[in-house]
Amino acid sequence: MSLQVGLRGKAWFQVFTGKNSPMAGDPGSVLTADAKLGEDMARFLCVVPNPEGRFPCARRAEVGLEESYTLATRIREAIEQDKNGEKRPIIAIVDVKSQAYGRREETAAIFLATATAADAYASARMKGHPVIALVMGNAISGGFLTHGYQANRILAFDDAGVVIHAMHKEAAARITLRTVAELELLGHRIAPLSYDIHDYAKLGLLHKLLHVEDPDTPSQTTLSQVQKELIDAVADARAGSRDLSNRLTSEGARGMRRVGLLARARMEEQWAKA
Amino acid sequence: MSTATFIPAFVRRQSFIELDARARAQSLLDPGSWRELVGPFDRIESPWLPEQGIAPQSDDGCVVLKGAIDGKPAVVIALEGKFQGGSMGEVSGAKMTAALDLAARDSQNGKKTAAVLLLETGGVRLQEANLGLAVIAEVMASILALREHAPVITVIAGTVGCFGGMSIAAGLSSYIVMTREARLGLNGPEVIEQESGIEEFDSSDHALIWAINGGEQRVAMGVADELVLDDVQKIAATVQRYVKAGLPQVHRSQQIALYRARIAALDTSRQIDPLSLRESWKEKAKEGVAQ
Amino acid sequence: MEQLNFDYPSAKRRVIKKAHVGVAGSGDMEILMQPDATGIAHVSVLTSVNGFRSSWQAVLDRFFAKYDGAVQIDINDAGATPGSVMLRLEQAVEVIES
Numbered sequence: 061m062s063l064q065v066g067l068r069g070k071a072w073f074q075v076f077t078g079k080n081s082p083m084a085g086d087p088g089s090v091l092t093a094d095a096k097l098g099e100d101m102a103r104f105l106c107v108v109p110n111p112e113g114r115f116p117c118a119r120r121a122e123v124g125l126e127e128s129y130t131l132a133t134r135i136r137e138a139i140e141q142d143k144n145g146e147k148r149p150i151i152a153i154v155d156v157k158s159q160a161y162g163r164r165e166e167t168a169a170i171f172l173a174t175a176t177a178a179d180a181y182a183s184a185r186m187k188g189h190p191v192i193a194l195v196m197g198n199a200i201s202g203g204f205l206t207h208g209y210q211a212n213r214i215l216a217f218d219d220a221g222v223v224i225h226a227m228h229k230e231a232a233a234r235i236t237l238r239t240v241a242e243l244e245l246l247g248h249r250i251a252p253l254s255y256d257i258h259d260y261a262k263l264g265l266l267h268k269l270l271h272v273e274d275p276d277t278p279s280q281t282t283l284s285q286v287q288k289e290l291i292d293a294v295a296d297a298r299a300g301s302r303d304l305s306n307r308l309t310s311e312g313a314r315g316m317r318r319v320g321l322l323a324r325a326r327m328e329e330q331w332a333k334a
Numbered sequence: 335m336s337t338a339t340f341i342p343a344f345v346r347r348q349s350f351i352e353l354d355a356r357a358r359a360q361s362l363l364d365p366g367s368w369r370e371l372v373g374p375f376d377r378i379e380s381p382w383l384p385e386q387g388i389a390p391q392s393d394d395g396c397v398v399l400k401g402a403i404d405g406k407p408a409v410v411i412a413l414e415g416k417f418q419g420g421s422m423g424e425v426s427g428a429k430m431t432a433a434l435d436l437a438a439r440d441s442q443n444g445k446k447t448a449a450v451l452l453l454e455t456g457g458v459r460l461q462e463a464n465l466g467l468a469v470i471a472e473v474m475a476s477i478l479a480l481r482e483h484a485p486v487i488t489v490i491a492g493t494v495g496c497f498g499g500m501s502i503a504a505g506l507s508s509y510i511v512m513t514r515e516a517r518l519g520l521n522g523p524e525v526i527e528q529e530s531g532i533e534e535f536d537s538s539d540h541a542l543i544w545a546i547n548g549g550e551q552r553v554a555m556g557v558a559d560e561l562v563l564d565d566v567q568k569i570a571a572t573v574q575r576y577v578k579a580g581l582p583q584v585h586r587s588q589q590i591a592l593y594r595a596r597i598a599a600l601d602t603s604r605q606i607d608p609l610s611l612r613e614s615w616k617e618k619a620k621e622g623v624a625q
Numbered sequence: 626m627e628q629l630n631f632d633y634p635s636a637k638r639r640v641i642k643k644a645h646v647g648v649a650g651s652g653d654m655e656i657l658m659q660p661d662a663t664g665i666a667h668v669s670v671l672t673s674v675n676g677f678r679s680s681w682q683a684v685l686d687r688f689f690a691k692y693d694g695a696v697q698i699d700i701n702d703a704g705a706t707p708g709s710v711m712l713r714l715e716q717a718v719e720v721i722e723s
Contacts, residue, residue: 073396078425099540107482114600114602115602116602117530118536125582125597126450126592126597126598129590129593129594129597130594132590132594133590133591133594152335157528159520159521161525161526161529161534162526162530162535162604162605163526163535163599163605164605164606165520165521166519166520166521166526166535166546166547167546167582167605167606167608167611168596168597168600168606168611169505169552169555169557170519170521171501171502171504171519171520171557171596172505172522172557172587172593173502173505173561173584173593174502174505175474175502175503175505175587176505176587176588176589176590176593177614178474178477178502178506178587179506179585179587179588180590182474182475182478183478186478186479199393200501201458201467201498202499202502203496205467205474206472206502208472209468209474210472210474210475211466217540218460224467225463225464225467226458226460226463226466226467226613227458227460227463228465231525231528231529232460232463234528235460235516238623246386248387249385250382250385250460250593251464252382252464252465252466253462253463253464254462254464255459261463262486263464263465263468265464265468265519272430278619303475304472304475305472307468307472316465317424317428317465318381318424318607319378319379319380319381319424319425319428320424320427320428320469321428322378323378323394323428323429323432324428324429324431324432326370326372326376326378327371327398327429327432327433328370328432328436329437330369330371330372331371331433331436332401334369334371334400334401352701354648368662373645374645374655374657375645375657375659377657378697379701384626384671387626388626388650388703389654389671389672389673389701389702390649390671390701391648391649391655391700391701392655392657394647398668409721416648417648417649417650417654419651449633450699475686501641
């Protein structure tokens, strides 16, 4: 990964929206702007590094307390503004280190803060806003659950710096008493454990893997290419359901989540008779 | 005069914590009203654990009982804390999501069905990593869908507590019931110590852990609804009351302005004193609970 | 990881009930016991601890010396001691014969 976590997201936010500062009253770690995306005005949201942040454990693009409540506020604002009209797309640009790991965060109930943001994203989706997550860096654990994982469609850059996972390699190695090399080997064998985005793509959760020439400093051509992908994803989301069922009907799911799907089918059978 | 009147309450008390997930779930439903779905004899187990030399469990650590609570349709979904720390894998997550979705479907068709989640869990099962994480996102979505029609009641009794991504699911619930022994937090103390250093959180400091994540603290600061004794009858009665109460007027995870303001008011120049936080966050009225 | 199978043709008495005991947590095991379709007893053990076939054989031999039910026994074992194994088997029988 050539850029510090969170800076690629910031760069892309600027090329999408022409803006690079937070909305009035928001902390420096959350960028929100409405910008044209095809025929729509879409709301773009991004969590970025904020060295001057009030919370010491949330200064490097972690999703913490302020970030969660700000995301929730800006999403609900869009929902409220659009309640009687066209539902604008909501685009989560995801390049987050993780959730914030701090005592202040636990004391002030970060579990609730993150729930509030996830609630907002899901509510937008359930009300008919197409919610798209564009993963261009790290999307780890609670950070991704809060900012991006409630999306209708998930897109990711095909790049070594893009990692979707439940725990950082180093931490996972420590907890499972393995070396990082051993973990990587395990991931090659067992796809859900892999840190490679190509293996993640096999799980049937990803809408599309995008090959992007210059992910850190996008040219106009690259920008147009990615905008088109977002526009297509928005249309696809609008044409589909407002829940996450597409993740279960994909080809990847039918292969890699076969047993889970069996459990669902068996549950439905038995529920009817209970 | 019966012998029972001479037996002190603490002797009669039956510990909920000492029960396994199945027995806990059974204790909350009206006797004779329930059936277990996709239970042990269905043998739908994790396809990922044996490959890694770990013994699977016939129900993948998730128990689903469909029945009635106080005569009303309900489903109880319980995670077994003694199996892989109650962590979420492909199968346990699929069972939980499916049960929530079916409860939502019934509710939409006129048969309001509440869900009770017994969360004894560390979050994602690392041996299933990305499938565990994905399934938690799906559980969250399903809770939100059911929550439009019927209450989702989370009970955290201990000793594992509720951590990781599943704490976010707890945060989305209509009501959270905790014992004193229970803990609720996004990141466990060991993880914080590992990621941010021992000064940030000394995970050997048990008093600190319960002062921040413990049931008494969470209820006192208003982010959980009720503190309950580790007693089967009392917990069952509490769950009944919340099923009866129905949906709250506003779910806590939608009270954004309130919590945003509370966070803005925090003095972050030092660690936050949990006891002082209770004072400043004390709710004036139980605005969330339907009367 | 080992899959071990044992047959006990002398255990032929028909049973009707099922039993499930235990949790496959570390140092423990779960047992599923139910009527066997073939009319004799079969045991299938999936264990995370390799190299203990003879221990399993010994415990099961002792168990079936006292028990004659035609049961299918499935065990998921995460390192239970032989003593716990016997205990769990007896717990399961209590349910089946109740």
